[in-house]
Amino acid sequence: MFILLCILHERLQVAQGEKQEQKGQSGILEFETDNIIRNDNKKVKFCRSPPLVSALKASAQEDAASFHFPGHNRGQVAPSSLTLLIGERPFLHDLPELSELDNLFAPEEPILEAQKQVAKLFGASETWFLVRGSTCGVQAAIMATCLPGDTFILPRNSHISAVSAMVLSGAAPKYIFPEYGPRWDIAAGITPSQATEAIKELEMEGRKPAAVLVISPSYHGICSDINGILKLCHNNKIPVIVDEAHGAHFGFHPRSPSSALAQRADLVMQSTHKVLCSLTQSSMLHVSGNIVDREKICRCLQTLQSSSPRYLLLASLDAARAQLSDNHGTIFNKAIDLAMEAKSVIDELPGITLIGVPNFPMFPTFDPLRVIVGVLHLGISGFEADNILYRDFGVVFELVGTQSITFAFNLGTKREHVLRLFSGLNYLSATLMPTDGSVIKSVDITNLPFFDDINMVLSPRDAFFAHKRKVSIDESLGEICGELICPYPPGIPVLIPGEVITEQALQYLLHVKSKGATISGAADRFLSSLVVCDV
Structure with a gap:
């Protein structure tokens, strides 16, 4: 009152x-x-x-x-x-859970009203505010749908939060290997036919998946066929979880892809802080329909979220919703126009490739606000290109890869910054492009896809709790990995606890490390040794 x-x-x-x-x-x-x-x-x-x-x-x-x-x-x-x-x-404004500010785990007044307004705007049955990012949402969604021993279908290029969720839930993974572009070292999405095959393989073993996870869009903005996967899974009464961390803006502009909620996905996580304007670490978890028990979702969130949530984060989610609602349908006009203009200019630069649908024809839908630039024909890695652009032009990218760099346009993107980006890319093109018309060959990474030869001996949960020992990287070949290792960004695991360490995985890790990638998760950041399960 x-x-x-x-x-x-x-x-x-x-x-x-x-x-x-x-x-x-x-x-x-x-x-x-x-x-x-x-x-x-x-x-x-x-x-x-x-x-x-x-x-x-x-x-x-x-x-x-x-x-x-x-x-x-x-x-x-x-x-x-x-x-x-x-x-x-x-x-x-850094206040605790005072009575007038409501209770995140049992909301009755302002938090409840704010979450209801978000659910109405985004088309969800119910929405929960998250103060531990979409990582928390992914973990809660998997824990709410999977029991210990259940099988969970997910893409190999899932975020590390999906792996930690399997440790927490006790679920065992059934991986789908996403379409992969070795020329650019970019993993795309998964297809309905791949999901069908995975479900049939489990049926032949007398198992049924507890849930299916889809990442759409990917970090690079590549969208999977959510609608096709939903039809397949719902016909088999299998809930679909969509990690839409990078797509909270979908559905709010005629040129943006349809949102997962609009396609009736059962559980959807969105990082509101990425393209929308809430504070970093604030996200949302949406539910649609009644396949998943909402009470179980609440219990999982209460287990995973902080008991002392920061109200500035919660209020920023409320504010981001209002900002979006006030300018519904037009708020992204300027950002998308700038991105389209940038793509048309970049596409004309010699030696620089604008990566899009032609490079991934099975995935005709891309996020219009992600621009992926390939530098393969300049004879340098994405990490080297990023160093030059940052050092000489003050251009900061969102995602750097071995053969590409990706930058994210958003509501705050300025034209003068786009012009600075043009200057930097034009400099790379003018100084590194061979004048005789020949193409400099890049390092051959075609045979290095890290997710093409997986042998899981222990579940992620069993491997997490197993006794460990440290061995040299040469001695690690054939051992059972005891730590989660992945280049960051984008946080896609190369080795997951419980998997046999392969030569391909080691080669890939050493390759991206030599190109400047940060390797996260490894106890030895120099990769001279690895932690293995002592079983």
């Missing part, structure tokens, strides 16, 4: 012209205006804040004698080194 009174008081103040939030003031965006009809039949417009943003603002403005956490006490003793960087206001 107190919160409602605060919100009503604020709205009346604005309607009467006593107070008006300006765009950018206090770090709050200007949201959609409502019309109120006065007695004189004239319309008065005011700025309507989202429910959780309003609650957080009202609570921070209270003249409270605070005897609660956190220790900086509403910014009164915030560390000076950090306040010099970001100011004191973030600390003022």
